[in-house]
Amino acid sequence: MGFVSWSVMLGVVLVATVSFIDDIKPLSQLPRFLSHVIAAVLVFYELNLFSEPLWLLPILFVLLIGWVNAFNFMDGINGITVLYALTAIISFSLLPLNQLQLPLLISMGLSCIVFGIFNVRKKAKTFAGDVGSISMALFLGYFMMKTIIESGQLSFILFFSIYGIDAGITILNRVKKRENIFQPHRSHLYQYLANEIGLSHILVSCIYAVLQLGLNIFLIYMDTQGNLTLLFSIGILFTLVIVYMLFRQFIIRKIVLSNS
Incomplete structure (x- = not known):
């Protein structure tokens, strides 16, 4: 009990292997995309989708x-x-429906803490790379889908909203500018804050994590009270998007003014 099935494990190992090779010697988009497709199929199989x-x-x-x-x-x-x-791991652990998988979540959380000792610092000694970020993303994506299916609560997708909003709006802005969204760039809000505004990397990272954790705890509380409706969640998402866009424009204007 408490561990994922062979299908999810195989999916994580697959994307981790391809990503590890890509970190050493960059691959074309095709093998990376195919590994993601196969991994998604394995996750769908596990969740009986x-x-x-x-x-x-x-x-x-x-x-x-x-x-x-x-x-x-x-x-x-x-x-x-x-x-x-x-x-995200802490948030999933707080939900009663994930209690049987607490050993796995705790193991992943402890792994993050150990890795964080060497990464959450001004001069990091270790980096996640594609192998770390993509395999972790698949693991978290699996837990998100599992949580939504078993709870019947679509609103839990907001557990990923801070990242989702920054990534989504940044991609839309790049598409609008006709930029290649698969090429490296520095136009996420967190990059503006850390690179152009000059805030500490650790401070920016903590802000993102604390904001998301605070929102997640609020969502869990509202769910226990029976008040986490879809309409309420849409309202939260709409508010977050508006606040994000206003703050992003404020930061961009500040950068433009400082460079003029």
Whole structure:
């Protein structure tokens, strides 16, 4: 009890292996994409999603693959990946429906803490790389889908909202500018804060993690009170998006003014 099945384990090992090779010698997009597709199929198999309506599968596929890549794209400053992953693990651990998998979650959390000792610092001694961020993203994506399915509570997708909003709006801005979204860049809000504004990497990483953890605890509390409705969650998401966009524009204007 408490451990994932062979299918999820195989999916994580697959993307980790391909990502490790890519970290050493960059691969083309095809093998990386294929590994993500196969891993997603294995996760779907484990969660018995192939019994769901056919129209739902492409949506879930895009969401899972999108999350894996978004999590990887957000791995740009010291501490942000490991702290955000730890936040998600803590949040999943607080839900009663995941109690049987607490040993696994605790093991992953302890791994994050050990890794964080060497990564959450001004001059990091270790880095997640694609092998760390992508395999962790798949693991967290599996737990998110499992949690939503078993609870019937779609609102728990907001557990990933801070990353999701930053990654999603940044991609839309890059598409609008006709930029290649698969090329490295420094246009995420957290990158502006750390690189252009000059805030400490650790401070920015902690802000992202603390904001998400605070929101997640609030969501769990509202769920226990029976008040976590879909309409309420949409309102939270809409508010977060508006606040994010206003703050992003404020930061960009400040950078432009300081460079003029």
